[in-house]
Amino acid sequence: MVGVPGRSKGCKTCRKRKKGCDLQQPFCGNCIRGGLICEGYARQWTFIANEPVPRGNATAVVARRSPAKSPLTFLPDQLNRTAFETQSVSIFFDLYFPADERQVRKSSTVGLDFRNWITVVQKLDLEDVALRPALLAFCLARIGVSHNDQAAREQAIKLYGTALKEMNLRIRDNRRIHTDETLAAGKLMAHYEMFHGSTSPELKTRGTNWKTHTEGVTMLTQVRGPHGLVNENARLLFKDSRLSAVITAIVSRKPNFFATTPWRTLPFESKPKDLSDELHDIMAMIPILLEESDLIHACQDDGVAHTRRVRLFHQCRATDHTLRKWFADLSSRLPSPLPSVIRTPAEQNDTSEHDCFSFELGDHMLAITLALYWSTCMLLHGLIDMTFESLRSSSPTDVPRRLPDHIDPHGSATSISRSIGYFIRPEMGLWGVQLIGFPLGVALMYFLSSADANADEERRRLSGNIVALSHMGLSLGTFLTSLQAATVPWFVTDESENPWRTRSRLWFGGNIRPQARRDEDQR
Numbered sequence: 001m002v003g004v005p006g007r008s009k010g011c012k013t014c015r016k017r018k019k020g021c022d023l024q025q026p027f028c029g030n031c032i033r034g035g036l037i038c039e040g041y042a043r044q045w046t047f048i049a050n051e052p053v054p055r056g057n058a059t060a061v062v063a064r065r066s067p068a069k070s071p072l073t074f075l076p077d078q079l080n081r082t083a084f085e086t087q088s089v090s091i092f093f094d095l096y097f098p099a100d101e102r103q104v105r106k107s108s109t110v111g112l113d114f115r116n117w118i119t120v121v122q123k124l125d126l127e128d129v130a131l132r133p134a135l136l137a138f139c140l141a142r143i144g145v146s147h148n149d150q151a152a153r154e155q156a157i158k159l160y161g162t163a164l165k166e167m168n169l170r171i172r173d174n175r176r177i178h179t180d181e182t183l184a185a186g187k188l189m190a191h192y193e194m195f196h197g198s199t200s201p202e203l204k205t206r207g208t209n210w211k212t213h214t215e216g217v218t219m220l221t222q223v224r225g226p227h228g229l230v231n232e233n234a235r236l237l238f239k240d241s242r243l244s245a246v247i248t249a250i251v252s253r254k255p256n257f258f259a260t261t262p263w264r265t266l267p268f269e270s271k272p273k274d275l276s277d278e279l280h281d282i283m284a285m286i287p288i289l290l291e292e293s294d295l296i297h298a299c300q301d302d303g304v305a306h307t308r309r310v311r312l313f314h315q316c317r318a319t320d321h322t323l324r325k326w327f328a329d330l331s332s333r334l335p336s337p338l339p340s341v342i343r344t345p346a347e348q349n350d351t352s353e354h355d356c357f358s359f360e361l362g363d364h365m366l367a368i369t370l371a372l373y374w375s376t377c378m379l380l381h382g383l384i385d386m387t388f389e390s391l392r393s394s395s396p397t398d399v400p401r402r403l404p405d406h407i408d409p410h411g412s413a414t415s416i417s418r419s420i421g422y423f424i425r426p427e428m429g430l431w432g433v434q435l436i437g438f439p440l441g442v443a444l445m446y447f448l449s450s451a452d453a454n455a456d457e458e459r460r461r462l463s464g465n466i467v468a469l470s471h472m473g474l475s476l477g478t479f480l481t482s483l484q485a486a487t488v489p490w491f492v493t494d495e496s497e498n499p500w501r502t503r504s505r506l507w508f509g510g511n512i513r514p515q516a517r518r519d520e521d522q523r
Contacts (some may be wrong), residue, residue, distance in 0.1 A: 009021075009023060010023065010028070011023075011028040011031065013028065013031050014028055014030060014031070085132075085136060088136060088139045088140055088143060088152075089126075089135065089136070089139050091139070091143055092138070092139035092140075092142055092143060093122075095142055095143070095146055095429055095430060096118060096142070096429050096430045096431055097429050097431050098364065098427060098428045098429050098431055098432065099427040099428075099429065117184060117187045117236065117237055117240040117241075118431075119236070120180070120184060120233045120236050120237055121135060121184050121188070123233060124180055124181050124184055124233065125181055128179075128181035128185070129166050130163060130166040130167050130170050130181065130182060130185040131181040131182075131184055131185045131188075133159040133160070133162040133163040133166065134159075134160075134163035134167075134184075134185040134186075134188040134189050134192070135185075135188055136155075136156075136159045137156045137157075137159035137160035137162075137163055137188070137189075137192055138156075138188050138191060138192045138196075139156075140152045140153070140155050140156035140159065141153060141156035141157075141160075141192060141195070141196035142195070142196070142430065144156055145196065145474075153196075156192075156196065160189070160192055163185060163188075163189055164189070166185075167182075167185060167186065167189070167216075170182050170185075171216075171220075177220065177223060178223065178224055178228070180231075180233050180234055180237060182220060183217060183220050183221065183224075183234075183237045183241065184237060186213055186216050186217040186220060187217055187237070187240065187241070187244075189213045190210055190213035190214050190217065190244070191434060193206055193209040193210040193213060193479075194210055194434065194437065194476075194479050195430070195434075195474060195475070195476075195479070197209055197210065197479065197482075204482055204485035204486035205482065206478065206479055206482040206483075207479065207481075207482035207483030207484070207485060207486030207487065208482075208486040210479070210482075210483060211248060211252075211483070211486060211487070214244050214245065214248050215245075215248065217241050217244065217245070218241065218244075218245040218248070218256065220241075221238060221241045221242070221245070222257060226262050226263050226265075226266035226267050227266060227267075229267050229270070235267070235270075235271065238267055239276075239277065239280075242258050242263075242280060242284075243280055243283075245258055246258055246280060246283050246284045246286075246287070247283075247438045249284070249287035250283070250286050250287050250290070250379065250442075251483065251487050252287070252487055253287060253290040253291055253294055253507075254287055254291055255284075255287040255288045255291060256287070258284050259284040259285060259287070259288055264281055264284070275326070275329065275330055275333075275369065276365075276369055276372075278326055279326060279369065279372060279373060279376070282319065282322055282323050282326060282376060283372070283376050285319050286319075286376065286379050286380060289312065289315060289316055289319065289380070289383055290379075290383065292308065292312050292315075293312060293383060293386075293387070295308070296308045296309050296312065306391075306394065306395065309387060309390060309391060310391065310395075310398050312383075312387055313384070313387045313388065313391060313398075313399060316380060316383055316384045316387060317384065319380060320380055320381070320384065320407070323373075323376060323377065323380065324406070326373075327373060330369070330373075338370070364428075364432070367419070367422055367423070368423070368432075368435045368436070370415075370419070371416060371419055371423070371435075371436060371439040372438075372439065374412040374413075374415045374416050374419075374439065375412075375416060375438060375439045375442050375443070377408075377409070377412040378409045378412035378413045378416070378442065378443065378446055379409075379442065381407045381408060381409040381412065382409040382446065382508060384403065384407055385403070385407060385409060386508075388403055409446065410446075410450070410452060410454075410455075413442075413443045413446040413447060413458065414458055416439045416440065416442075416443035417443055417447070417458040417461050417462050418461070420436060420439075420440055420461075420462065420465045421465065423435065423436040424436065424465055424468060424469055430474075433469065433474055433476065437476055437479070437480070440462060440465070440466075440476070440480070441480045441483070441484075443458075443462060444459065444462045444463075444466075444480070444504075445484070445504040445507060445508065446504075446508065447459040447462065448501040448504035448505070449501070449504040449505040449507070449508040463477075466480075484503050484504070484507075485503070487507075
């Protein structure tokens, strides 16, 4: 009967003190007379589950992620609604977090903060009229897929519609638009679209819906202002919202306000940045460089275009210098230095036999930070590479004779490809999958756009990972395809051409230098 209405209607303070409550509104008379802070009557959620989750060994962990008969019992009686909802949320969080939560919840070896927006949700007012249906929609959709429960999926769709309606009302309410619950509800709806979004035959619908929600969360963050981080929950929501907004800006090749000085400094006055915050700062500069590249490409004046291209090349090199300093700082905090890219034993001229490559890190936060670092390197180095090629052919005196060895977009994309398996293991839950979506997507686009002979092997590796996710009920590939269609406004009319490959080439500029040619240039 945990969490069932009727057990106690007293205020939170009286329930904690195990004292009788006189139920006076808005504040309990016992608290007022005792000089205590009355915490109000909003019900807290106590997480329960019908079926205990085994955590004793690896076999049990994998079994926990396997499709099984739904543990949910739909209770039509309004009296039992809260018990059903708390049960749903409990099951969802078990599916969301890695099986070994301690690997996430412990302090990272390099001081990275494990907490993200979903950990904040547990601390908010779950009776909020916008947050509640958004959370339950995400929970039931995930449970419906993982346990093949059609009733849960149908209920999720209804709740998602309710959440949309409430959010439309919320953004017109100047008082409630600034709450943490509003921001969290927007995040939940974006993630709902990412994993369980529209099945419309219109390809770009799901990607467009995700972008709309993410841009909405960005707008809500902007409305609160850089001084609006009044508590720890707000700070963590801001951190995740900023990363999502930066990723959207990169995909759209359009910068946003997170790249401006106030938003890079003021939110961190009360608490210094950690290494992931510093990496997000660098990532926020990438859309500025991408947009400038697009403007140069569209410029009709060859002289102006050349001048801007030279300036862009040096801006990219300066950003690369900052990124290299960041990586050196990260590596210096570890017991042994990290390689800047992952290479197989064969690539290292290792004569020993290895059946497969394995990427193993005990620190999950370090792993995802590395994946974001490789994504940033791949995008930045690819832009440096293409700008260098354009300048070398037209004005070789404006660029060095050769690029440094570390300018290696192919190596960074390959590192992402070879690390994806770490995040999509069943025991990593939804936590690992939702974090790796951006690195996986940009690496796949890189290999699709590359003329490199080795690109097809890595593309097949990534495609195999996407197929593996689909077998786990996670349609990440469908989402990435939809997002690309919603972002890249060019479509291929020749049906014999691969639209996914062609859009990738268009996004990257269609001018990626093959690895073999880079190797020849280095020699």
